[in-house]
Amino acid sequence: MFAPARTASARTEPAHVEPAHAESALDFRAFVARLLADGDVITVDRPVDPHLEVGAVTRRVYETAAPAPLFTSLTSGAPGCRILGAPAGLSGDPSGRYGRLAAHVGLGRDAGAREIVERLVSAMHAEPVPPRVVATGPCKQNVLTGARVDLERFPVPLLHQEDGGRYFGTYGFHVVRTPDGGWTSWSAARTMLRDATSLVGPAMPQQHLGMVREQWLRRGERMPWAMVLGAPPAALAAAGMPLPAGVSEDGYVGALAGAPVEVVRAETNDLLVPANSEIVLEGWVEAEELAPEGPMGEYHGYAFPEGRLQPVFHVEAVTFRDEPILPVCAAGLPPEENHTVWGTMISAAALDVLRRAGLPVDFAWCSYEAATCWIVVSVERAGRGELAMSDDELTGMIAETLFASHAGWLVPKVIVVDDDVDITDVSQVVWALATRHHPQTGTRLYPDVPGIPMVPYLTAAEAEAARGGKSVTNCLLPRGFRGRTASFAASFPAELRQRVLNDWAAYGFPAA
Numbered sequence: 461m462f463a464p465a466r467t468a469s470a471r472t473e474p475a476h477v478e479p480a481h482a483e484s485a486l487d488f489r490a491f492v493a494r495l496l497a498d499g500d501v502i503t504v505d506r507p508v509d510p511h512l513e514v515g516a517v518t519r520r521v522y523e524t525a526a527p528a529p530l531f532t533s534l535t536s537g538a539p540g541c542r543i544l545g546a547p548a549g550l551s552g553d554p555s556g557r558y559g560r561l562a563a564h565v566g567l568g569r570d571a572g573a574r575e576i577v578e579r580l581v582s583a584m585h586a587e588p589v590p591p592r593v594v595a596t597g598p599c600k601q602n603v604l605t606g607a608r609v610d611l612e613r614f615p616v617p618l619l620h621q622e623d624g625g626r627y628f629g630t631y632g633f634h635v636v637r638t639p640d641g642g643w644t645s646w647s648a649a650r651t652m653l654r655d656a657t658s659l660v661g662p663a664m665p666q667q668h669l670g671m672v673r674e675q676w677l678r679r680g681e682r683m684p685w686a687m688v689l690g691a692p693p694a695a696l697a698a699a700g701m702p703l704p705a706g707v708s709e710d711g712y713v714g715a716l717a718g719a720p721v722e723v724v725r726a727e728t729n730d731l732l733v734p735a736n737s738e739i740v741l742e743g744w745v746e747a748e749e750l751a752p753e754g755p756m757g758e759y760h761g762y763a764f765p766e767g768r769l770q771p772v773f774h775v776e777a778v779t780f781r782d783e784p785i786l787p788v789c790a791a792g793l794p795p796e797e798n799h800t801v802w803g804t805m806i807s808a809a810a811l812d813v814l815r816r817a818g819l820p821v822d823f824a825w826c827s828y829e830a831a832t833c834w835i836v837v838s839v840e841r842a843g844r845g846e847l848a849m850s851d852d853e854l855t856g857m858i859a860e861t862l863f864a865s866h867a868g869w870l871v872p873k874v875i876v877v878d879d880d881v882d883i884t885d886v887s888q889v890v891w892a893l894a895t896r897h898h899p900q901t902g903t904r905l906y907p908d909v910p911g912i913p914m915v916p917y918l919t920a921a922e923a924e925a926a927r928g929g930k931s932v933t934n935c936l937l938p939r940g941f942r943g944r945t946a947s948f949a950a951s952f953p954a955e956l957r958q959r960v961l962n963d964w965a966a967y968g969f970p971a972a
């Protein structure tokens with residue numbers, strides 16, 4: 461019925477990554493320096509207040525596709541501490557729109573969405589490159605332990621006026637390990653400042669942080685923990701990627717960047733953390749202890765009025781580079797890092813799940829504009845007529861394959877189109893939705909499959925059960941459809957199109 465499923469066992473060599481690109485992927489300081497040189501980071505030297513002002517500037521940066529701000533003179537926190545806002549915001553320069561994201565994954569500024577996603581997928585099929593343990597590194601330039609731990613020495617921002625607290629970790633990841641030592645998990649999730657020596661934040665049971673915590677809970681033991689801020693950008697990206705359970709993200713980072721990530725042992729436990737990280741928090745999570753967290757302006761674009769009880773992260777050591785840079789994501793309306801990083805990483809993991817199921821899938825893309833609440837899947841149109849299933853069955857299979865995966869748990873809506881649509885261009889997706897989706901017959905509903913409970917439109921009962929509110933929307937061209945696309949690309953002979961492009965300036969238009 462389908463092409464044979466591609467097997468996971470046929471491992472490929474890690475990609476060749478240009479040394480300059482590998483350096484920015486594996487070192488946050490080098491990443492910032494490169495973006496400064498490219499004009500995609502600007503230095504803000506005037507005094508800026510971490511209380512709302514950092515958030516306001518960063519939000520406006522996302523919303524106007526401005527360069528990322530490096531705040532060097534903050535009005536709270538110890539002198540020398542810096543903040544980088546919008547570390548993976550989109551750029552206003554069309555040829556480098558994804559430049560900040562591309563610099564996370566070892567690609568050049570001009571890489572497009574497809575190139576980035578295919579790189580992420582191919583790294584999933586490469587042999588993992590395990591981290592290299594080194595004796596020390598820049599993250600140990602300053603070491604504070606015991607009574608000297610004081611999280612208030614950092615400029616911890618209040619990012620939106622609705623937020624229930626100041627967020628230290630909006631662009632960092634947790635490091636935890638199963639009690640048997642077999643699985644080390646790096647995962648991005650937010651943490652709110654609770655007091656000078658503790659944080660509080662979510663650890664959903666379906667996410668790997670929650671799964672590892674559960675194993676420690678069952679033993680009744682505190683879980684050793686670390687959180688990394690200003691991590692190697694490829695490590696942050698991998699920590700925001702729904703790789704399967706049991707996969708240690710550190711080996712994926714090496715495969716992605718083409719070289720191992722260097723790690724050092726934490727001061728107070730056996731966890732390993734990237735050696736050149738800007739800031740490392742170390743400590744433990746007490747079994748059963750919860751405290752109020754949130755609310756916070758979130759990835760879907762809303763802030764809800766209530767917080768929740770979440771696990772507490774006790775900090776017993778802080779290590780940091782000189783003049784540390786705290787990266788900050790001011791979550792909310794797209795595009796911010798929950799869309800550009802998380803959405804892109806979900807796209808890659810989902811594409812791999814669908815291809816490995818043998819489905820005739822061309823590409824998968826979480827439109828940033830849809831705030832990681834929908835994923836668009838394009839299917840190979842050639843040969844679709846010969847499939848031994850209806851289009852409705854095919855769209856159902858795509859949705860059900862996704863909804864059974866770790867990646868598909870995160871995204872409630874699936875939209876399926878033919879591969880004549882460039883799904884990375886949201887205006888083409890809107891055109892397909894409007895002109896190809898039959899409202900009566902083109903939607904399948906999934907009222908009972910598990911899903912992320914944060915989706916804004918869920919009823920209280922659905923959110924409580926973490927089930928339902930999911931769908932697939934069939935935008936495949938109906939069989940026997942007689943329309944032909946009328947456009948520059950489709951309505952003219954290739955020779956004429958080329959001549960028009962060549963003569964564009966001669967017609968009197970500004971050069972494209």
Ligand SMILES: Cc1cc2nc3c(=O)[nH]c(=O)nc-3n(C[C@H](O)[C@H](O)[C@H](O)COP(=O)(O)O)c2cc1C
Nearest residue numbers: 647648649650667668669699700701702797801802
């Ligand atoms: C900037 C950013 C912030 C995120 N914040 C959270 C969060 O607070 N809670 C959460 O469950 N996932 C959050 N995510 C998504 C997870 O990192 C993602 O689902 C990842 O797959 C989790 O790791 P795991 O698959 O190892 O569980 C965030 C992702 C990014 C990029």
Ligand SMILES: [Mn+2]
Nearest residue numbers: 645668703704
């Ligand atoms: Mn994981």
